[in-house]
Amino acid sequence: MILAKICVLGEVSVGKTSLIRRFVDRSFSDAYLTTVGVKISRKLVRLEPDPSGIAADTDLQLVIWDLEGGHNSIDLSSTYLKGARGAIVVGDLTRSSTLDQLQEHIDRFRYVNPQGRVVIALNKSDLQTGAAGAIVDRWNDVAGVAKTICTSAKTGKGVDELFTALGMSILQDTGNAAEH
Amino acid sequence: MPQSTETALHRQAVVYIMLDSSLCITEMSEEAPLWADDPRSVQVGNDIRLGFPELVGAEADLQAVLEGNRPSLIISGISRIPHDAAPFFVTVTVTLYRGASRSMDTLVLMVEDVSKWMDEIQRRTQMSNDAIALANAMTASKVFIENIFDAIADMLIVTSANGIINAVNRATLTLTEYTSTELIDQPITLILPGEQLREGFTISWQSAPTEFRCVSKSGESIPVSFTRAPLDTEGHVLRGVVYLGRDLREQKQAAARISKLETENLSLHEVLRTNQDTTDIVWSSPVMNTLMENLSKVAATDTTVLITGETGTGKELVARAIHNLSSRSKTMLVTVNCAALPEGLVESELFGHEKGSFTGALQKRTGRFELADGGTIFLDEIGELPMATQAKLLRVLQGEEFERVGGTHPVRINTRVIAATNRDLAAQVREGRFREDLLFRLNVFPLHVPPLRERPEEIPLLVEHFLRLFSRRTNKHVTSVDPKAMRKLMQYSWPGNVRELANVIERAMIVCDGQTLTESKLALVDVSRQTEAAGTSFDEMARQHLLRTLEECGGVIEGPRGAAAILGLKPATLRSRLRKLGIERVGGGFRYTS
Numbered sequence: 084m085i086l087a088k089i090c091v092l093g094e095v096s097v098g099k100t101s102l103i104r105r106f107v108d109r110s111f112s113d114a115y116l117t118t119v120g121v122k123i124s125r126k127l128v129r130l131e132p133d134p135s136g137i138a139a140d141t142d143l144q145l146v147i148w149d150l151e152g153g154h155n156s157i158d159l160s161s162t163y164l165k166g167a168r169g170a171i172v173v174g175d176l177t178r179s180s181t182l183d184q185l186q187e188h189i190d191r192f193r194y195v196n197p198q199g200r201v202v203i204a205l206n207k208s209d210l211q212t213g214a215a216g217a218i219v220d221r222w223n224d225v226a227g228v229a230k231t232i233c234t235s236a237k238t239g240k241g242v243d244e245l246f247t248a249l250g251m252s253i254l255q256d257t258g259n260a261a262e263h
Numbered sequence: 264m265p266q267s268t269e270t271a272l273h274r275q276a277v278v279y280i281m282l283d284s285s286l287c288i289t290e291m292s293e294e295a296p297l298w299a300d301d302p303r304s305v306q307v308g309n310d311i312r313l314g315f316p317e318l319v320g321a322e323a324d325l326q327a328v329l330e331g332n333r334p335s336l337i338i339s340g341i342s343r344i345p346h347d348a349a350p351f352f353v354t355v356t357v358t359l360y361r362g363a364s365r366s367m368d369t370l371v372l373m374v375e376d377v378s379k380w381m382d383e384i385q386r387r388t389q390m391s392n393d394a395i396a397l398a399n400a401m402t403a404s405k406v407f408i409e410n411i412f413d414a415i416a417d418m419l420i421v422t423s424a425n426g427i428i429n430a431v432n433r434a435t436l437t438l439t440e441y442t443s444t445e446l447i448d449q450p451i452t453l454i455l456p457g458e459q460l461r462e463g464f465t466i467s468w469q470s471a472p473t474e475f476r477c478v479s480k481s482g483e484s485i486p487v488s489f490t491r492a493p494l495d496t497e498g499h500v501l502r503g504v505v506y507l508g509r510d511l512r513e514q515k516q517a518a519a520r521i522s523k524l525e526t527e528n529l530s531l532h533e534v535l536r537t538n539q540d541t542t543d544i545v546w547s548s549p550v551m552n553t554l555m556e557n558l559s560k561v562a563a564t565d566t567t568v569l570i571t572g573e574t575g576t577g578k579e580l581v582a583r584a585i586h587n588l589s590s591r592s593k594t595m596l597v598t599v600n601c602a603a604l605p606e607g608l609v610e611s612e613l614f615g616h617e618k619g620s621f622t623g624a625l626q627k628r629t630g631r632f633e634l635a636d637g638g639t640i641f642l643d644e645i646g647e648l649p650m651a652t653q654a655k656l657l658r659v660l661q662g663e664e665f666e667r668v669g670g671t672h673p674v675r676i677n678t679r680v681i682a683a684t685n686r687d688l689a690a691q692v693r694e695g696r697f698r699e700d701l702l703f704r705l706n707v708f709p710l711h712v713p714p715l716r717e718r719p720e721e722i723p724l725l726v727e728h729f730l731r732l733f734s735r736r737t738n739k740h741v742t743s744v745d746p747k748a749m750r751k752l753m754q755y756s757w758p759g760n761v762r763e764l765a766n767v768i769e770r771a772m773i774v775c776d777g778q779t780l781t782e783s784k785l786a787l788v789d790v791s792r793q794t795e796a797a798g799t800s801f802d803e804m805a806r807q808h809l810l811r812t813l814e815e816c817g818g819v820i821e822g823p824r825g826a827a828a829i830l831g832l833k834p835a836t837l838r839s840r841l842r843k844l845g846i847e848r849v850g851g852g853f854r855y856t857s
Contacts, residue, residue, distance in 0.1 A: 086312070086319055087319075087320075088319045088320030120339070120340025120341060120342055120352060121317075121340060121341055121342065122341075122342045122344070123300060123316050123317055123341060123342075125300075125316055146316045146319040146320070148317075162337070162338060163338070165320065165321065165324065166319070166320025166321050166322070166323065166324070167320055168320070211410075
């Protein structure tokens with residue numbers, strides 16, 4: 084079993100905690116409670132074989148750090164971010180301002196973990212009325228972003244795919260490191 | 264671990280856990296598991312990371328502390344949410360405890376409950392974040408509504424009661440080419456100049472769909488159907504108006520396309536009906552050779568052609584041949600028989616009309632000229648065109664544009680005009696029934712189709728052609744014509760020209776039983792002679808009648824088959840009349856001599 088610390092970053096109220104709750108506890112609540120400090124959750128993920136064979140039947144214990152939203156505690160969060168193998172950077176599809184901040188969160192994470200893997204969650208897709216294809220394409224083209232996925236913590240859409248994608252990416256990194 | 268250290272740690276009201284260099288628990292406070300994320304995992308000998316997941320990924324930092332390269336590792340504000348107790352926050356601090364020798368150095372993990380401070384932080388953060396969340400929710404709600412607005416394909420405009428634009432959707436911006444900044448706070452008349460602003464509308468007011476001309480930034484006038492409704496009222500006073508508009512361009516274009524297709528369909532049916540099996544011109548005479556040479560020369564140009572000739576000479580075939588030999592052959596040849604159009608509808612038929620331009624104009628109609636755009640229009644019997652329409656036709660010939668009946672915008676077309684008539688247009692001009700300038704415009708390249716009587720040598724060829732043609736139609740196998748019958752056909756004057764010849768052959772084939780067409784089957788009626796007789800004096804008429812009867816009787820006067828018996832006269836009386844009318848026997852027959 085491989086143990087990996089991952090962080091979930093993003094602006095206030097984009098749905099970071101909800102995504103983790105949906106993934107870990109399979110539940111969702113509309114009640115909004117700000118996350119203060121950090122909440123750590125764990126989830127054992129069994130990765131199915133992929134075409135490259137890297138993730139063949141691998142158990143991955145994800146230690147998920149749910150960080151306080153925004154950039155309020157940047158110095159403190161450097162400690163939180165340290166040692167993370169990957170990050171899920173979350174934006175809210177109904178608030179374009181949160182999407183504008185995605186790059187800043189990616190940079191913050193990469194500054195502490197230059198080799199860390201990043202996937203992007205475009206959350207609240209259940210509330211979004213327009214097509215998000217262009218936004219997904221735009222972020223998929225950004226260097227260092229392994230994948231961009233539209234998610235809904237409310238309906239569960241894309242949530243498992245999101246965490247699995249990050250897990251696969253971390254394992255690929257592990258595989259590549261072993262080869263070198 | 265020395266007793267003094269343990270006491271010191273307890274005095275600080277925290278729990279402690281001692282770790283070896285491989286991060287396994289060597290010793291701990293009794294309460295230590297209660298501070299862990301997973302209490303059951305916190306046992307001596309276990310990896311500390313099982314109970315304190317916050318240390319996953321911190322291995323390098325822990326190693327630095329152990330090696331004395333870093334004083335401590337502090338991870339603060341970690342929330343713990345036990346299943347059976349209230350949530351709390353802890354801060355984990357890891358420091359080095361130096362043993363008697365380096366190999367005895369251990370890590371000391373201290374866990375402190377910081378809920379008291381974190382709860383206060385959380386309370387304050389929650390308050391500020393609730394405000395942020397509310398603002399976000401409002402923004403999201405506004406975005407949501409804007410998204411719905413923009414998802415509507417129709418125009419949506421909200422104005423104040425006095426017609427100032429408050430909001431527009433994306434469809435409005437696309438259609439008007441304005442930006443939202445350019446439209447907001449502007450009067451609605453900027454884009455709907457025809458809107459009559461009225462005050463005092465009540466909540467019960469709502470307009471039926473009304474067609475407006477919406478003017479875009481570039482000045483384009485776009486037909487739009489608008490429904491207007493009061494936005495809201497306070498004490499029956501209008502606060503604003505919602506305009507919901509639908510772009511009618513596609514609808515109008517579709518209606519025009521349907522109208523054009525319907526007319527095209529009718530036209531094609533007409534072409535099929537009139538030209539089935541008769542699209543080839545058959546000729547052999549020098550006069551027709553000249554005509555066909557000129558035809559092929561003019562066909563290659565876009566020149567207007569005027570075809571003249573008696574009725575039944577094949578003017579439409581000539582027009583069709585010009586079209587087929589021209590560069591427009593792949594497009595439509597639209598045929599219009601001007602004599603067949605009701606006088607009141609000639610203009611509408613030729614040039615089309617706008618919806619509502621006259622009683623009964625329930626929808627826009629595409630005229631024949633527009634239908635023939637890119638192709639050829641054949642105006643048969645042009646001499647029958649009313650004077651008013653002649654003026655409009657002249658404009659088309661001069662400027663290649665016209666206006667639909669009831670229309671205000673000129674329609675530009677590229678249509679070749681071929682006209683035909685069996686009348687003497689010059690005489691009509693003199694009589695004031697045809698415009699001279701139109702005649703000049705039409706008569707750019709005249710083609711005269713000679714009557715059949717001027718080219719009798721073509722009759723055998725034409726007869727053979729019609730025999731072949733009607734064999735298929737009548738399912739008869741008539742392959743030849745009796746010499747006597749052919750002679751009779753050659754001698755006949757053919758006032759109805761080729762059309763009459765075709766009819767005579769078709770009728771004869773229907774009654775013919777064998778493979779050869781005989782004289783008895785031919786039913787020739789010389790209308791021209793009768794018509795000529797009607798226009799002459801009594802003596803001349805009597806003279807022609809006697810000569811015809813004598814010819815039919817082979818010059819025999821007396822006897823039961825003689826001319827006298829047929830005419831009901833005594834032979835002496837007949838002879839007397841012949842003398843009186845100047846008819847004398849010449850050879851085997853009779854002739855008028857003076």
